[in-house]
Amino acid sequence: PCLESSSPPPAFVALSVDPFQKGHSPAVLRFKGISVTLENNSVWKQFHSYGTEMILTKSGRRMFPYCRYRLSGLNPSQRYSLVLSIVPADQHKYRWNTKKWEVIGAAEYQAQGLIRAFPHQNSPCLGSEWMNTLVSFYKLKLTNNMSDQEGHMILHSMHRYIPRLHVIPVLDGDGPTADQPVIKGPESMTFTFPQTEFVTVTTYQNPWIIQLKINHNPFAKGFREEGIHPRLFKPKLGDSPGTKEAQSPVTKPAEDDDNDGGAMEISMEKTPQNAASGDFCVGGSELGLPGSRWSLTIDIDFSIPSLLR
Known part of the structure; x- marks a missing residue:
């Protein structure tokens, strides 16, 4: 996208x-x-x-x-x-x-x-x-x-x-x-x-750069095939960098990454209801997927919950 x-x-x-x-x-x-x-x-x-x-x-x-x-x-x-x-x-x-x-x-x-x-x-x-x-x-x-x-x-x-x-x-x-x-x-x-x-x-500053990194993620195609719409990750055009929505994805500094798979990865798996507090979990129906709950991991250097609202 x-x-x-x-x-x-x-x-x-x-x-x-x-x-x-x-x-x-x-x-x-x-x-x-x-x-x-x-x-x-x-x-x-x-x-x-x-x-x-x-x-x-x-x-x-x-x-x-x-x-x-x-x-x-x-x-x-x-x-x-x-x-x-x-x-x-x-x-x-x-x-x-x-x-x-x-x-x-x-x-x-x-x-x-x-x-x-x-x-x-x-x-x-x-x-x-x-x-x-x-x-x-x-x-x-x-x-x-x-x-x-x-x-x-x-x-x-x-x-x-x-x-x-x-x-x-x-x-x-x-x-x-x-x-x-x-x-x-x-x-x-x-x-x-x-x-x-x-x-x-050390932390992305421009929300539009974040959006481009998501849009060009090589793993996104697999998610579209599973029914996850890429627009779930899209900030509103009316938002400016000064708004809460635009700022929230860039407030978390990047953590050290020794992953040899690339700069950006997305993975997803079913997760028990009592998932660890560090996991970000959403209901399957929210992602257009069958089943109960899924753990969604996006390794693109920033915190994602506000982009999925």
Whole structure:
């Protein structure tokens, strides 16, 4: 499902202007005869129009949307390493002010040793192999743990960042290492898609970003087949970020998540009447399902009861 309006309501128009200037956002970038396509460009652009937010946790949280590319123009017999880095988009720190993001000061200093890059798990590979498959960085995780030893991207909350894809030709006996994941040289190429920039948060700030994350949940199809209408999860268009309905889903900070199944999951099972107090249970008739009571779990970083009213 998608939002009932093709553009944000008036309360959200500020997201489309400074400090988040929305310029030309091509789906394909070309350099030195090599083309890189942002394969999930339509999803990124939809999130970008509202101001994409990514959750940080101590144990690491996967991105959604994540970066997924298709490459062409590589030398089929040349070996390449593909590396994703995430760098500051500017030198500011931000806060959410009811309806929009605003600058509140200079960005926090990040030691050079904490600036990491994420090599694709298949690197290095022949150009022919890269061109015959989609290149996905869905395994990458973001963290605010400055002492992280798991190889996750260490970022500061309330800052703007942007991913960069590095295409690095690899000679025999050469290539990126853990200490030097991005080897800069005359043959290395970097591709940056403006629509993939995002703000880092520990709690989602914009209710429309929450709604988009639900709408694009890959598990939603199974629920529709079971009779659960996706509009149960849809906030009213008339609501503004300042209303109780719009604020309630974003007041619970994200908990640490070490789930390798992705950033968002939905699961459902029958639950006894005396379910534990920590479970969120609803009657089967409320969800359009047979049976007595069901336990509904949505792992999308926020508390959901107000969205099901």
